[in-house]
Amino acid sequence: MRVLISGGGIAGLTAAYWLHHHGHEPVVVERAPRGQFGGYGIDFFGTGHDIAARMGLIDRLAAHQLPTEDIRYVDARGRLRSRLERRLLEKVIGGPYLALMHARLEEALADAVRGRVEIRHEQRIAAVGQRPDGIDVVFADGAADSFDLLVGADGVHSATRELVFGPESRFARRLGYTMACYPVxxxxxxxxxxIHYSEPGRQVVLYPTDTPGELIALFLHRTADQTAPPRAERRAALRDAFDGMGWITPELLAAAPEDIFVDGLTQIRMPRWHRGRVALIGDACAAMTLTSAQGASMAMAGGYLLAEALHRHDARTAAFRACEARLRPAVTLRQDHARSFARFLVPATRAGLAVQGAVSRIGMRDAFAGLLRRGYGDTTSILGGA
Incomplete structure (x- = not known):
């Protein structure tokens, strides 16, 4: 089958790899220019780690692990309040674990399909028409093409979902937080x-990347309006939101570049992930937000399981249903945990901060590994023998 994949991120590239592996002809369209990767740090374990291992990527990814020995929570003067050692984190995860930059995983996936899969950069879908025997697509540049299937893997603000299933407002569930990040x-x-530093309703996180001499500054704050401001206004908006915050926040804000990544923490919850010859995977249908710590892993799961289902089932509808039935319970569990963990991560009040501090000081010990695991949702792989 000839399959168009809208989105060349983690979900889309994983799907492309495994569709090609099973003898199909995937074609990827991606809005970003070739070689443009970005994002923040991710925790990589469980299902995603298993799929990457089946693709032979683990040694490459391990070479780019973030140099993070522990996670620390500090007060306004930078004094240690509590810490989670990497050793304990690995025990909590209960299996192989990597801390990576999002870009490194995308780069590895892009290299895995290079020369095997056609990728059309700086391109996007403008219109979709379904026939009983195929999909007709018009692209933004006016070009037209036909495919057997369309896979929407174009993220939380998916244009494919908008064209086929309806507006984002029908499926978006705002968590009430906005995040921003940039390198310093x-x-x-x-x-x-x-290192994490929190005040009521807002938090700053600082951690090293895999590039010597570089850190990522990440900002989270509670907000009723999760609409990202225009790019030219983002730096000023961020400084307003974190004005007067302690620790080294003023220095981090002063180092902010003109171009800042800003987005609301939004989950996508849909009653159905497929329609006709179109299926959604990754954040396009099941965004969990960064507070799940498993978005990349579940994105890879969507791409892998969809390709496996299409390989095992003759009928596309049966394949779509099988993939969704396998993946949806795991996604829902992780979405539920992400929503509750966000409230713990960024408490709204000083009383909430006090509770967070007490729980952190007491709970970040080996004896509480099981309790900490619940905070991550289910950390195990969902693949089994798949």
């Missing part, structure tokens, strides 16, 4: 650790 020079003596 390592001039703070951070060392091999990730």
């Amino acid at each position: 020079p390592d001039s703070y003596g951070l060392g091999p650790r990730r």
Whole structure:
């Protein structure tokens, strides 16, 4: 089958790899220019790690692990309140674990399909028409083409979902937080650790990337309006939201570049992930937000399981249903945990911060590994023998 994949991120590239592996002809369209990867740090374990291992990518990814020995929570003067050691984190995960930059995983996946899969960069879908025996697509540049299936893997703000299933507002579930992030020079003596500093309704996180001398500054704050401001206004909006915050926040804000990534924490919840010859995977149908710590893993699961289902089932509808039935319970569990964990991560009040501090000081010990695991949702792989 000839399959168009809208979106060349983690979900789309994983789907392309496994569709090609099973003898299909995937074609990927991606809005970004070739070689443009971005994003923040991710925790990579469970299902995603298993799929990457089946693709032979683990050694490459392991070479780019973030140099993070522990996670620390500090007060306004930078004094340690509590810490989660990497050793305990690995025990909580209960299996192989990597801390990576999102871009490194995308780069590895892009290289895995290079020369095997056609990828059309700086291209996007403008219109979709379904026939009983195929899909007709018009692209933004006016070109037209036909395929057997269309896979929407174009993220939380999916254009494919908009064209086939309806507006984002029907499926978006706002968590009530906005995040922003950007790289800064390592001039703070951070060392091999990730540091969190919280005040009521807002949090700053700082951690090293795999590029020497570089850190990521990540900002989370509660907000009723999760609409990202225009790019030209983002730096000013971020400084307003975090004005007067302690620790080294003023220095981090002063180092903000003109171009800042900003988005609301939004989950996508849909009653059905497929319609006719169109199926959605990854954040396009099941966004969990960064507070799940499993978005990349579930994106890979969507791409892998969809390709497996199409390989095992003669009828596309049966394949779509089988993939969704396998994946949806795991996604729902992780979405539910992400929603509740967000409230713990960024408490709205000083009383909530006090509770967070007490739980962190007491709970970040080996004896509470099982309890901490619940905070991550289910950390195990959902593949089994698939």
